[in-house]
Amino acid sequence: MKRNASNVKSGVAREGANSLLHLLPFARPYALQFVLVFGLIVIYNATSVLQPYLVKIAIDKEISGPHIHTRGLFLITGIYVLVVLLGVLANYLQIVLLQYAGQNIIQKIRLELFTHIERQAMKFFDGNAIGRLVTHVSSDTETISQFFTQFFLSMVRDGLSLVMIVVMMFALNVRIAFYAMFLIPIIFLVSALFRKRLRIAYQTTRTRLSNVVAFLAENLAGVRITQMFHQEYRQAQRFDVLNRSHQTANIHEYYVSVQFNRVLELLGNVAVALVVWVGGGEVLHKVILFGTLYAFISYVRQFFTPINSLTQQWNTLQSSMVAADRVLRILQTKPAIEDPLLPQEIKSGLGKIVFDHVTFAYKQGENVLHDLTFTIEPGSFVGFVGATGAGKSSVMSLLMRFYEVSEGRILLDDVDIRHYRQQDLRRVIGIVQQDVQIFSGTVLDNIRLFQTQITEEQVIHAAKIVGADDFICKLPNGYQTNILAKGANLSMGQRQLLAFARIAVQNPRVLILDEATASLDSQTEQWVQRGLQTLAVDRTTLVIAHRLSTVRAADQIFVLDQGRIVETGSHSELFAARGLYRQLCEKSGVESAYVLSTNM
Numbered sequence: 001m002k003r004n005a006s007n008v009k010s011g012v013a014r015e016g017a018n019s020l021l022h023l024l025p026f027a028r029p030y031a032l033q034f035v036l037v038f039g040l041i042v043i044y045n046a047t048s049v050l051q052p053y054l055v056k057i058a059i060d061k062e063i064s065g066p067h068i069h070t071r072g073l074f075l076i077t078g079i080y081v082l083v084v085l086l087g088v089l090a091n092y093l094q095i096v097l098l099q100y101a102g103q104n105i106i107q108k109i110r111l112e113l114f115t116h117i118e119r120q121a122m123k124f125f126d127g128n129a130i131g132r133l134v135t136h137v138s139s140d141t142e143t144i145s146q147f148f149t150q151f152f153l154s155m156v157r158d159g160l161s162l163v164m165i166v167v168m169m170f171a172l173n174v175r176i177a178f179y180a181m182f183l184i185p186i187i188f189l190v191s192a193l194f195r196k197r198l199r200i201a202y203q204t205t206r207t208r209l210s211n212v213v214a215f216l217a218e219n220l221a222g223v224r225i226t227q228m229f230h231q232e233y234r235q236a237q238r239f240d241v242l243n244r245s246h247q248t249a250n251i252h253e254y255y256v257s258v259q260f261n262r263v264l265e266l267l268g269n270v271a272v273a274l275v276v277w278v279g280g281g282e283v284l285h286k287v288i289l290f291g292t293l294y295a296f297i298s299y300v301r302q303f304f305t306p307i308n309s310l311t312q313q314w315n316t317l318q319s320s321m322v323a324a325d326r327v328l329r330i331l332q333t334k335p336a337i338e339d340p341l342l343p344q345e346i347k348s349g350l351g352k353i354v355f356d357h358v359t360f361a362y363k364q365g366e367n368v369l370h371d372l373t374f375t376i377e378p379g380s381f382v383g384f385v386g387a388t389g390a391g392k393s394s395v396m397s398l399l400m401r402f403y404e405v406s407e408g409r410i411l412l413d414d415v416d417i418r419h420y421r422q423q424d425l426r427r428v429i430g431i432v433q434q435d436v437q438i439f440s441g442t443v444l445d446n447i448r449l450f451q452t453q454i455t456e457e458q459v460i461h462a463a464k465i466v467g468a469d470d471f472i473c474k475l476p477n478g479y480q481t482n483i484l485a486k487g488a489n490l491s492m493g494q495r496q497l498l499a500f501a502r503i504a505v506q507n508p509r510v511l512i513l514d515e516a517t518a519s520l521d522s523q524t525e526q527w528v529q530r531g532l533q534t535l536a537v538d539r540t541t542l543v544i545a546h547r548l549s550t551v552r553a554a555d556q557i558f559v560l561d562q563g564r565i566v567e568t569g570s571h572s573e574l575f576a577a578r579g580l581y582r583q584l585c586e587k588s589g590v591e592s593a594y595v596l597s598t599n600m
């Protein structure tokens with residue numbers, strides 16, 4: 001069992017390492033910077049090991065020698081200062097270059113990730129929570145950059161530093177060097193023991209922090225519901241539990257880290273004591289000079305810094321591997337819907353729509369639409385009605401090609417929509433949903449969706465057509481008014497009118513209204529209806545409405561039931577047929593009153 005677990009673990013590590021390798025091409029353009037960084041690290045390390053050696057020369061030759069050489073002492077002090085300055089400069093340049101490369105690498109990975117996510121079909125978003133995608137684009141890329149900056153830096157700088165220190169010690173005196181090395185196996189043993197504890201502590205803290213963040217994101221998004229159901233106290237308690245568990249993990253992480261550092265410090269001091277004991281004896285017996293002993297003490301002290309740093313880097317490596325794995329998994333997910341190699345131009349047709357034996361399933365084997373066949377004539381106004389879950393929105397999603405049909409085909413102006421480029425298709429089909437998406441920016445930006453080639457005059461003209469101009473002009477800065485997050489400073493009806501203006505600007509030949517008026521009060525619904533009527537002129541318009549009044553004037557109404565079209569006809573035909581449509585009308589009191597009055 002244990003073996004299995006370790007096999008799984010090594011498999012995960014291998015995958016993580018492979019993922020990091022796959023991301024290396026992002027670092028390739030900065031190869032020169034990395035080479036320069038390497039050179040600068042060598043200079044910096046050389047200056048570090050040179051410093052104790054210069055002091056040794058000063059002590060042995062100039063201070064404790066038979067003659068006092070003030071000039072020599074001055075010269076060595078000067079060289080020492082120059083060496084220190086060179087080290088500082090090399091270190092500074094190395095950090096700047098490495099950060100430059102690291103930040104450029106994340107910027108490129110982030111852009112690639114974002115554009116890749118944007119190209120994905122809706123199926124991808126069904127399986128990947130938005131919160132997680134945000135984490136991948138923001139913090140996972142940041143973690144990967146630490147691999148290029150911290151991990152790479154530490155491996156080269158600290159690894160080289162250890163080698164240089166050991167070489168210097170052996171060059172100075174082999175016997176004392178052996179004594180100084182005496183503790184190395186113990187240091188490695190301690191490091192290995194702590195590495196595991198540090199890794200677990202680090203991962204626990206990260207996991208608990210992401211729980212806190214996920215809870216926070218979910219709750220802030222649903223804060224209205226929390227307030228509506230007076231759940232503030234209960235949610236705060238749940239948050240407190242998560243927050244405390246993160247606090248405990250964080251304190252434990254520091255505790256392990258401090259323990260490790262102190263043990264290392266203790267071992268370092270034991271090593272110094274050993275060197276003082278053995279080296280001091282050698283000085284007394286005049287085998288070595290005092291300066292050499294000083295240099296040894298300095299090297300032993302220097303020796304522990306890279307060991308500490310290298311041990312800590314395992315955390316960076318582990319988290320970079322996990323992050324690289326997640327990022328790569330997204331980058332390697334091919335969009336479920338691809339454009340054809342030789343796309344067909346969308347000709348200026350009128351917007352005829354044909355569903356030809358269309359069957360569709362979100363999950364294989366669970367069909368939600370069954371063998372739908374119908375034709376919508378260009379410029380007509382059709383309604384889709386049916387109980388919740390009947391499949392109305394799914395029909396529209398297929399027409400927009402957010403999902404791919406499982407069987408059959410959909411034609412727009414007699415061409416299978418799979419022969420068009422998705423961009424072209426969506427340019428000629430406009431959709432307005434009940435929940436209007438508002439972006440940060442001005443009213444103008446939101447209507448023209450940041451397409452600056454659309455002039456302000458065109459935007460104003462579009463707003464006038466749908467009747468949005470009136471309320472926009474009353475806003476503090478008119479079209480230049482900044483809209484608050486999620487359109488908080490606009491009413492639901494105003495947001496709908498804004499969405500209509502968006503459509504009017506784009507001037508698509510097909511218009512889809514997905515329950516656009518479902519939650520408006522009757523006054524607002526009236527002006528939204530007026531906007532809609534103007535918008536629908538000369539366009540094929542498909543409306544989904546729970547309020548049947550929205551579609552009673554439709555040329556044709558499709559009644560859906562469990563993914564099948566069960567009735568088709570005009571309002572009066574369907575009402576007279578006394579089928580499902582009539583039942584739906586009678587269920588909604590307002591509708592039946594209207595319908596009955598018009599039928600009498």
Ligand SMILES: Nc1ncnc2c1ncn2[C@@H]1O[C@H](COP(=O)(O)OP(=O)(O)OP(=O)(O)O)[C@@H](O)[C@H]1O
Pocket residue numbers: 126362363368386387388389390391392393394395
């Ligand atoms: N993204 C999805 N993944 C899996 N199943 C889905 C998804 N979207 C809808 N469904 C399922 O497909 C069926 C049809 O849903 P659809 O949203 O098309 O119905 P609808 O008639 O528009 O309902 P409503 O009026 O409530 O919006 C339902 O059973 C629903 O649970």
